[in-house]
Amino acid sequence: MSLPHAILTALLERPSSGLELTRRFDKSIGYFWSATHQQIYRELGKLEAEGHIRALPSEQPTRGQKKSYEVLPAGRAELARWTAASQDPKPHRDTLLLRLRAAAVVGTEGIEADLRHHLALHRRQLAEYEEIEQRDFPPGKGGPQDRLRHLVLRAGIDLETFWTQWLTHALEEFTELPDRDPA
Amino acid sequence: MSLPHAILTALLERPSSGLELTRRFDKSIGYFWSATHQQIYRELGKLEAEGHIRALPSEQPTRGQKKSYEVLPAGRAELARWTAASQDPKPHRDTLLLRLRAAAVVGTEGIEADLRHHLALHRRQLAEYEEIEQRDFPPGKGGPQDRLRHLVLRAGIDLETFWTQWLTHALEEFTELPDRDPA
């Protein structure tokens, strides 16, 4: 139950239409909570029905017409409640690690190429994060809000750093593996 | 579409009943692919219907009676096919990071306690992984299969190390934050 709260956060940062939200989820928020436009429209409908947000009255709501939303006090209260409440971390699922485990049983065919593919993607993401850090968080300034946001970005950078290092190490192991590609 | 392949892998490592699988998912495999017993029974039914696994003939299948499964050649082939196929990494979702972003807007009430909670959990998980490493992967021995499994465990260890470090850093930032707990 996090998507509505992700949307509330985004709308508090700036009132937006469904498609604008989708675009913002493709960038900053989507780095740790992705969503498609179908999910977002569905959720906007629910949030409006619950009285947590409302459409800006300026535009009339016909299909194909842009419709922007803003957060109502009830929505802000719900977000504050959710943010303050303790939550157990969800177990994480990782297909690549699962495939490695499977490969230990049925063979490593095809894995090495995919490790390289993942490595390239993580390297690119890391570069993107570091660019954002240099642009948005110059050293030695920024209020408490900036420090929180920087902390989140830092997690992204460190995570991508971990993956690039681990994948590099994994590829080294692979090239040393005696019986790969028994052609 | 990974749960069936997780089950196939587990069953290839050792034929098991539904509840035994559930227990193994609570341990080793569940470290990167968790599943409840309901999911597992549902999936075992599908896999059997597709001819990928079969119930060991020894036991008759009444409710409440233990029923063990083994992988058929078709199941092994399917697992090999899935393992070799390239897959794009799924976007990851992290509630804690989302909450931090929300906290930048609606306040940090309650977050610090939860950071401590998460830190404790990640520290415990890290200790568990390191115990497993010392027990199962003594330095300087092991075949190719062991090296793959060690690689996977290594990812777990490094991930938990990252989280403990990041959470420690985050808590330091929090105690320096000027306007927290304005009592």
Add this chain to the structure above:
DNA sequence: CCAAACATGTAACGGGTTACATGATTAC
């Protein structure tokens, strides 16, 4: 006018989660 891009949706499906149901075995 027509095509492309913009913008908002609907429908169907599958997997994950939670709550509950039921039969068999074991311990007291």
Add this chain to the structure above:
DNA sequence: GTAATCATGTAACCCGTTACATGTTTGG
């Protein structure tokens, strides 16, 4: 014999995914 535990399942709900549908604005 009955309570606890083991073991297998059913049912309902929500969320994420994919494919598709429909209307509007803009550019040529």
